[in-house]
Amino acid sequence: MSEFSLACPAPLAERERVLMAHGGGGRLMRELIERLFAPRFSPEHETDAALLALGAKRLAFTTDSFVVSPPFFPGGDIGSLAVHGTVNDLAMMGAEPVALSAAFILEEGLELDVLRRVADSMAAAARAAGVRIVTGDTKVVERGRADQLYITTSGVGVLIHDGELAPWRVAEGDEIVLSGDIGRHGMAVMSAREGLAFEPEILSDSAPLHREALGLLRHGIRVHCMRDLTRGGLASAVIEIARAGKADIELEESRIPVREDVRAACELLGLDPLYVANEGRFVAFVAEGDGGRAAALLPGGTVIGRVKKPGAGAVTLRSVIGATRMLDLLSGEQLPRIC
Amino acid sequence: MKHLDEYRDAARVRGLAAELRRVAKRPWRIMEICGGQTHAILRFGVDQLLPPGLELVHGPGCPVCVTPLELIDKAIELAFRPGVVLASFGDMLRVPGSRTDLLSARARGARVAAVYSPLDAVRLAEMRPDEHVVFFAVGFETTAPGVALALKRARQALIFNFSILAAHVLVPPALRAILGAPGNRIQGLLAAGHVCTVEGYVDYEPIAREFRVPIVVTGFEPADLMLGLLMCVRQLEQDRAEVENQYARAVRREGNPAARALVREIFEPCDRNWRGIGRIPMSGLRLRREWAEFDAEQRFPLETGQVQESALCISGLVLQGAKRPVECPAFGRECTPDHPLGAPMVSSEGACAAYYRYGRQHV
Structure with a gap:
């Protein structure tokens, strides 16, 4: 008999791949952050954004990716979501959002009209939130390598208080x-x-x-x-x-x-x-x-x-x-x- | 949802609990058959309001949990076949087969789609004429009519790139198996309201007589469960063993005749393996010969290798009400929802999942 019985209920190899649950906001995602990312990077605290002191000013800095499918849903779309998500992470630190970046990963073949609608929606959401989108990036991947479009936004905001919310x-x-x-x-x-x-x-x-x-x-x-x-x-x-x-x-x-x-x-x-x-x-x-x-x-x-x-x-x-x-x-x- | 609030009203539930404490003079052991009821009991804390001598035992009514290992393996094997898409209810996706589960299989390239109804699976087949969609037809009497409807729709629309892997099971034969097992300790039963909505409860009447157990058809809200228990204990205290219907707002004695006829037109009873329990005669549904073209097992001859459960997992005993999840040495240690050894730990109707999720690790 080999040591590796076929009936083994949970072979390790299965655990060594990314599952949808790793992005689901639950225990598996925690595990991924705590065991894989945190030891390699240097997050100071477990908060929605990082605090940076630049001279006398205290800034909050954060980033978030958006992969929602379908890109349009009742009450919003991937564009407005990408603005709100990052604005909200800054707000949770007690920071007034100032500027955002927006990076797009686009699937070859995406209708430009879809992109136009998403960009319009981002612009409107940013205007309504009183924040500017000041820089960005665009990459295109072959058809089938992505699901229409993904957006990553990063943002900086200025803290309106002297303490720390954590x-x-x-x-x-x-x-x-x-x-x-x-x-x-x-x-x-x-x-x-x-x-x-x-x-x-x-x-x-x-x-x-x-x-x-x-x-x-x-x-x-x-x-x-x-x-x-x-x-x-x-x-x-x-x-x-x-x-x-x-x-x-x-x-x-x-x-x-x-x-x-x-x-x-x-x-x-x-x-x-x-x-x-x-x-x-x-x-x-x-x-x-x-x-x-x-x-x-x-x-x-x-x-x-x-x-x-x-x-x-x-x-x-x-x-x-x-x-x-x-x-x-x-x-x-x-x-x-x-x- | 005002309708729902009525059955979640704290004063009403507590009133019923007080009445139950008055009525229950002796200790009793009652099984709620349905995993949905197990979850509701733990989610709302119904068990915390019961008289001390009344013990609730959790039954086999979790379709995902009793789906045999070899069928899950077959589903996974199908999902890896070129040109095949396996469509399944979301519930089934995390359940471990003998080597892996459907979600992990998908991460390794198998084609698995989560659907909300069998009709969605037919629609998927319609949209992808170059592929074959197999629907993993899991469930009790409750879901069988939906699958029957989907098959009729497929035939009507000439959709032949669609088939089902039939894993349907029936409640009454399983009850006979549990009540007739040597050393059975169950004294009363709460029958699952949803199942009886379709099938009615005529079939439960001979079971109540034969095994001398009261059976109360019961709903899923806290007030339903409390009233169902009260009715059951009342019968036990009065030494009656009848079928009563607490869930009269949804269930009639003869069930839903149209749905029953539909199921009988397309399916016929067959022997079936229940995971952890074993073979129960005439406890499953298979497609009738006239519908064989929609039978995935006929269309794709599948090799069932020898399958073996985890040696640590006692889910069979849990499903038969012989052990509680916390009595399993692996519970919360080797076996968690992230790394399950058995199906009841991951199914949304599984007893182990309910204990884990609602923080009953130490009860």
């Missing part, structure tokens, strides 16, 4: 404020991708968040940490902050707004809205006593939970019937169920 600043008693209802972007893209027609159509929540986020700081809210909700949804964002900040977090399910159409679509597909993607929502961890005021400053703001510190990074959810359960990162993206 998970380590999260403190005992902090209130967690959610800026609006969750799950819209993920369901909008899924409906466009899979041709699922929800009636009425669910629109993506894709939007720039810097006005809302910086508004909290400008109104004197004692903000300790902010995070925009992206791929892994609300649950993943909160879990990552709890772990990085060595805090325990309690969330109240009944206080987390999910629109009825989003909830219905999630029920149908067996998805948990807590893990569905957003592109225009964030959570702010604010000092005890500031939660109500912070929520009132945000259009759909609600206090959804509380921090206990020191903690082990555990996130508990009080369910709608008053029982509790733990929230954990998912392996990769959620897959729709059978029945």
Whole structure:
């Protein structure tokens, strides 16, 4: 008998390839960052953007790639998303976005009209966000080597405060404020991708968040940490902050707004809205006593939970019937169920 | 979704739980058959509100979990064939076969498409006339009508680059196998509301009589589950063993006759291997001879090599309710959703996945 039985359930070779789950915002992606990238590069903290001090000015610097398929979906497109995503990463650091770069990877054969529409949408999104796209790059790859177009945007912003917004600043008693209802972007893209027609159509929540986020700081809210909700949804964002900040977090399910159409679509597909993607929502961890005021400053703001510190990074959810359960990162993206 | 809120109302659920505590005088062991119910119980924390003596045992109602290893291997083999696209529900993609799973196979070049319904797979075949689309037809009585409909549509539209790998299973034969097993400890059953929507519950009546177990057809919301348990315990306390219907808003005794007729027109019962459980007579569905042209196993003769489960995985015992996921020595150690040894750890209806996901590692 050879040592390598064919029945071996998980040969190592399988693990040595990139899987979709490595980009899904869950545990496998964490693993990739922690084991492959972090030891080779020098990220200082686990935040949405890096802080750079240039003379007296403090800057935030970030980058993000966009590969959404299809490029146009209800409520947005890959262009507006590429602007909002990077603007939001800067905003989460408490920085006023100043300038973006945009790099395009285009598939041979892409209709120029598609590119024109995407560029128009980027320009409009940048204008609306008050940020300039100042430099860029274009590469073309052979047909079949990419899916229409990919965009990478990088951005710099100027910090409007003297402190640092990061998970380590999260403190005992902090209130967690959610800026609006969750799950819209993920369901909008899924409906466009899979041709699922929800009636009425669910629109993506894709939007720039810097006005809302910086508004909290400008109104004197004692903000300790902010995070925009992206791929892994609300649950993943909160879990990552709890772990990085060595805090325990309690969330109240009944206080987390999910629109009825989003909830219905999630029920149908067996998805948990807590893990569905957003592109225009964030959570702010604010000092005890500031939660109500912070929520009132945000259009759909609600206090959804509380921090206990020191903690082990555990996130508990009080369910709608008053029982509790733990929230954990998912392996990769959620897959729709059978029945 | 106001309709849903009604069944998630905390006061209502707690009222039912209080009534259940009053009614339950002795300890009872009840199995919820469906993995969707297992997940709802753990997700909402229904189990935290139960009287101390009432033990819930998780059943085999996870179609992905009971799909035999050799069929998953066949699906993967098909996905690697030139010119073939394997279409599957997303749920199935992470489930380990004997060597790999469909997502890892895709990373190595196999052609695998996730679809939301069998009709999507037919549409895929229509859009790609030069390729052959095989739909991995997994599921209980619930999904069989959709597959039957897809096959009719394919034949009507003359789409012949389409076939199915049939892995359908039926609940009643599995119940007989579990209740009839030596040392069975299950005293009452919650039947899966969705399955009964299609098939009704006439077939459950002789099972309740023969094995002296109450069976309550139950829905999936916290209030449904609590009421289903209350009805079941009431029967046990009164020494009754009948079939009752908690899920009357969706289920009729005779089910959905049109859907049943459709399934019978295209499928016939056959013996089937259940992963971890073994061969159960007449517990599966295969295509009738008149539909053989849509049978992937006929169109693509496949070699089934010898297959072997992980020696560590006890998913068979978990699926039969004999062990709880946390009683498995590999749970959360060698076996996690990232590196699963058995199907129940990755399926969205798997009991192990539910325990892991909802943080019940230490219960």
